[in-house]
Amino acid sequence: MQREKEFIGIIKANEGLIYKVTKIYSLSKEDGQDLYQEIVYQLWKSFSSFRNESKISTWIYRISLNTSIAHLNKEKRKGNQVPIDQLPLNITDISDTVMDERSEVLFNLIKKLNNIEKGIILLYLEGKTHAEIASITGFTTTNVGTRLGRIKQKIISQIN
Amino acid sequence: MELEEMKTLWEELSIEIEKQKKLTDSLVIKMTRADYRNKISKILIPEAIGALACLAEIIFILINFQKLNTAYLLVCGIISAFILFLMPLLSIKAIRKIRSINILNNNYKESLQEYSKGKIQFVFIQKLSFYLGSILILVILPVMGQLIGGIDFFKETRLWIWYATGFPFFYLFAKWVFKSYIKTTAEAENILKELMD
DSSP states (O other): OHHHHHHHHHHHHTHHHHHHHHHHHOSSHHHHHHHHHHHHHHHHHHHTTOOSSSOHHHHHHHHHHHHHHHHHTTTTOOOOOOOGGGSGGGGGHHHHHHOOHHHHHHHHHHHTSOHHHHHHHHHHHTTOOHHHHHHHHSOOHHHHHHHHHHHHHHHHHHHO | OOHHHHHHHHHHHHHHHHHTOOOOHHHHHHHHHOOHHHHHHHHHHHHHHHHHHHHHHHHHHHHTGGGOOSHHHHHHHHHHHHHHHHHHHHHHHHHHHHTOOOTTTOOHHHHHHHHHHHHHHHHHHHHHHHHHHHHHHHHHHHHHIIIIIOOOHHHHSOHHHHHHHHHHHHHHHHHHHHHHHHHHHHHHHHHHHHHTO
16 A cells, blocks of 8 residues: 555656656557556556665666557557547647647657667656666767757758 | 757657646456457457368268379369368468567667568568469369269360460459558568668
């Protein structure tokens, strides 16, 4: 019970983070809701093995990104889900009210990147250092820097 | 938009999202209880039904094997049974591949590698199943004609002509079907190549 309370607290504190991940990796609002649920479910499943050896945010990023990649394989999976109207994923409505034109442009630019780049740019925008990005993604710190350089070029060419 | 500009905009957006938090305790609990194993079973049920149907057909062919009284019908019977045995196995292999990403222990790079390799293998299995399914239609028709109706399609109908004239259409159809597969495989291969940089 105590563990459950602790978990709820963590999820509530990081709901925005999960929302941003789902926004980048989902194809539609419904898909985003499905992915959001799956991330929370996977976080819950791994919560018992989480031993505070890494920062909570690092653990959440890792599980969320892995779940998002696994979710790409499950486009056709449809099963029992919490009905949409009961979901926090009314949270996706945030996007409708908050997103101004610039935010939509931002998400569209990120969505056009490939899956390697999406993960790296997300962590960069979240203010992670190259070393932190490296530890979450498994790339070397130098490689993260090189890739960010390429992403920058790609974004500039997308705009032009 | 430069990366720094994107970062500033992202920060503004994050602040807005933080202000609009909506999760409640009960919603979090509901999400942790969402039974995703049901999702798996929803995929497995049609697969299991398909596998049972294949098994029933294999048994039917084997029980009546002596009725296949010509060399070509025997060959068709053996090929049919073999494909009927192989197709459910391939299907299960494809599903297992879909579920292969180790979400709890992988890092992002490892997940992307597993995803891309899985995608390539999945496409390969789909292509193979398409060809096997097509061959099955060709070989099972005369077998069932003989076993159920006692008719040798090769002697009593113009089955060969249908096969011969149908082949070019099948070839074009297969080419069209595989167009998207080629793109998917190429994308996955590019990701794998890029991951090795």
